[in-house]
Every structure is written in structure tokens, then in C-alpha cells.
Amino acid sequence: MGLSEDIDTVVERLGRELDTRARARLEQLGSRLKELALRRVVSSNHTVMELIVASHLLSKGFEVDVEHVLAPDLVCDVYASLNGESLVVEVETGFVPPENSTDPVAYRLARELSKVARYSAYSDYFAMAVPPFHVLQLPYIIFLPPEERARWGIEYFKRLIDVYYKKPPVKLEELLMAKLHYVYVVLVDALKLIELTAREYFVIFVERPAALLWRAGWPLSELPVGGASAELTDLMLRASNGNLRWEDQMRRPLSPLKPGYESSLMLAGFRDL
Known part of the structure; x- marks a missing residue:
């Protein structure tokens, strides 16, 4: 099947779980994505993930829109609003272009960090959507409260981003104020997603791999040396426990993943699996 047929199939399957109004809107979004597909503006795997997030x-x-214009030179994948608040979602499939075959992790880190910095300024909440086989290459510093980033080396990551993105460059102020509230792990095969807060995602997917890579000598996950490392670890631990005044910590507490509690998997519609 071609992309248009894939979109029709996905919309039809997703629509079975929606009420009449939501299903009609999803069909409209599918039609818009088919138009963009004919113009070769969108790709197949990216488009299917957009539809799952939109659904x-x-x-x-x-209220949901796709390929939504935020600024003259900035279009987001999914834009949603509810009760006067807005949410921007950017889909990341983990693709690395051939010209970055020798620096794939640095490329992904720069790309994903720049997206958080650029897009999150245009909404109350910002989320990224990824397949389960791609772990976001975001540095520890983006999971810290904005007021803590300057003293923990945000300039290092600004220089890294500048290597890849110069037109326009990402401003230091954008990195300092960047916010990531949620990560959606999208299971395309099942047309479902798991909704995690940023701190849930950090603890589950990033924290231990980053420590392992650091011990193996990978500099992009390196923590400050000496006593500063222990202080930073304590700061991140307190953030993950919700003890800091950090917007996305206050909005939704972590659901304990143990019997008797409703986990994020349940919230995402996996009760019956």
C-alpha cells in the first residue's frame, strides 16, 4: 500500500475507539496529511505516529491540529488545546541522515535538544513522541529545573548545537528556559501510546543508560567531576521525587508501578492487554 492507503487504514482503525465528533476530526486530519503526502512534505512512519498522537x-x-504553523519558519507536528492551555508534540523517529553516519548520537542529541528549546516556547506544555526502539538522546541537564541549568554546564550543549544548527541558531536563553513535560512512547503496531511525564521517562529510559555510557567514556553523558557530581545527583533525585518547584513535577505526580496503583500504562489504555 502507498502512504495514502496507510493513512486511510490507520484513521479507520483509530476511529473505532473515538466518539463521533473526535472521529470526524481525525478523518479531517487524515485528509490533510494525505494532501501533504502527495506533495511529499511528510513521510510514512512519521505520519502514522502523528495520527496515533492526535487520536x-x-x-x-x-482540539487537535497537525502540521500546525507556530511561526513563519516553524511548523510543529501536533498542536492541541484544552481549557485555554496548549500542547505541542514533536515526533522523533530516530532517523540519522547518511552524512551523520560517523556522529549519530551527537547529531541526535543536538537535534532533539534544539527541538525542545525551539518548540516549547510556543505552548504551555511540550511533549516528544518516539517509538520504543529510539531512546531520546537528551542530556541530563534538560531534566533539571531551568534555574539550575546555567551552573551545570548548559553552555557546553549550546556549543554542540551550534555545530549542527546555525540558521537560525538556538539561543542560550532558549536552552535555559526550554521545557519538556511529557514523552509519548508510540507503539505503532498496536496503534497505542504510553504517556510518561518527563521525569518518568528520564528515570526509566535515560538515567541508567547515561550512567553506563559515562563510565564507558562517552563524553556527552558526562556528569561534573568531584563533589559537584554528588550534588547534581542529589538535585536530580529530588527532582524525580517531586520535591522541587518544577512545573512538570507539580502538574502530575509519578504513579507507582506496583499492584494496587494505576500506572501510566493503564492511563494509556493498556488495562485489557
Whole structure:
């Protein structure tokens, strides 16, 4: 099947779980994506993930748009609004272009960090959507409260981004104020997603791999040396426990993943799996 046929199939399957109004809107979004596909503006795997995210948000009562213009030179994948608040979602499939075959992790880190910096300024909440086989290459510093980033080396990552993105460059102020609230792990095969807060995602997917890579000598996950490392570890631990005044920590507490509690998997619609 071609991309247009894939979109029709995905919209039809997702629509079975939506009410009449949400299903009609999803069909409109599918039609828009088919038009963009004919113009070769969107790719197949990226488009299917957009539809899954859009369907999830429609089911929660959001008004949803895809390929939404935020600024003259900036278009986001999914834009949603509810009760006067807005959410921007950017889909990242983990693709690395051939010209970055010798620096794939540095490329992904620069790309993903620059996206958080650029896009999160245009909404109250910002989320990234990824397949389960791609772990976001975000540095520890983006999971810290904005007021802590300057003293923990945000300039290092600014220089890294500058290697890859210069037109336009990402400003230091954008990195200092960047916010990531949620990560959606999208299971395309099942047309479902798992919604995690940024701190849930950090603890589950990033924290231990980053420590392992650091011990192996990978500099992009390196923590400050000496006593500063222990202080930073304590700061991140307190952030993950919700003890800091950090916006995305206050909005939704971590659901304990043990019997008797409703986990993020359940919230994402996996009760019956």
C-alpha cells in the first residue's frame, strides 16, 4: 500500500475507539496529511505516529491540529488545546541522515535538544513522541529545573548545537528556559501510546543508560567531576521525587508501578492487554 492507503487504514482503525465528533476530526486530519503526502512534505512512519498522537489527544477532549504553523519558519507536528492551555508534540523517529553516519548520537542529541528549546516556547506544555526502539538522546541537564541549568554546564550543549544548527541558531536563553513535560512512547503496531511525564521517562529510559555510557567514556553523558557530581545527583533525585518547584513535577505526580496503583500504562489504555 502507498502512504495514502496507510493513512486511510490507520484513521479507520483509530476511529473505532473515538466518539463521533473526535472521529470526524481525525478523518479531517487524515485528509490533510494525505494532501501533504502527495506533495511529499511528510513521510510514512512519521505520519502514522502523528495520527496515533492526535487520536490519543482527541480521545481526551483536546482540539487537535497537525502540521500546525507556530511561526513563519516553524511548523510543529501536533498542536492541541484544552481549557485555554496548549500542547505541542514533536515526533522523533530516530532517523540519522547518511552524512551523520560517523556522529549519530551527537547529531541526535543536538537535534532533539534544539527541538525542545525551539518548540516549547510556543505552548504551555511540550511533549516528544518516539517509538520504543529510539531512546531520546537528551542530556541530563534538560531534566533539571531551568534555574539550575546555567551552573551545570548548559553552555557546553549550546556549543554542540551550534555545530549542527546555525540558521537560525538556538539561543542560550532558549536552552535555559526550554521545557519538556511529557514523552509519548508510540507503539505503532498496536496503534497505542504510553504517556510518561518527563521525569518518568528520564528515570526509566535515560538515567541508567547515561550512567553506563559515562563510565564507558562517552563524553556527552558526562556528569561534573568531584563533589559537584554528588550534588547534581542529589538535585536530580529530588527532582524525580517531586520535591522541587518544577512545573512538570507539580502538574502530575509519578504513579507507582506496583499492584494496587494505576500506572501510566493503564492511563494509556493498556488495562485489557
